[in-house]
Amino acid sequence: MNSIILLIILGFIGWFWFDTLHSQERAKVICKQVCKNLHLQLLDDTIVLVRLRLRRNSRGRLTVQRTFQFEFFDGERQRGIVIMRGIALEILEMPGYMDRIISPV
Template sequence: MAEWSLLALMIAGAWFWMDSVSKREIALKIGRQLADRCNLQFLDETVACSRVGFARDTNGRVQILRTYTFDVSSHGIERMACHLQLRGGQLVAWHIPPYATQ
């Protein structure tokens, strides 16, 4: 019985890891698009998952809610910390702080 539990745990862990990799790629693409839309430079070509939780979708189903942080720059010098949230693979919220345009 313990072997089956261990196997189930390993399968669940592998699924979560593979799902996290694919969602990170989605967050990377969305972060780049948000930066482009705001005429900002997307820095480091990377995003980092900062929080994982659960949330319900519009149909009431529980999905994984991930918050990703990323940095942008308006002039190539300063860094502005931004974030976006994915529920499943859908963008549900994002934030880019106010910045000066010159």
């Protein structure tokens, strides 16, 4: 019985880790594309997870909302955020360029 519970917990941790990596990769692609379109440089080619929350989507189901932070260069170092719900973009903020882009999730 204990081994079944352990396997379930390990399975959940594995799923959550891979889901977070998938969401982070999707967010990185979005950030790269937006920076390219605005003729900016995504610095260090990385984004950092800064917050995790459980939120309900438009159908009332619980989903994981992840907030990532990234830096871009426009003559000086700037910081932006991207909020993903699952692998879908929810909010993108780039001060000075995009105050807030909100996508329906």
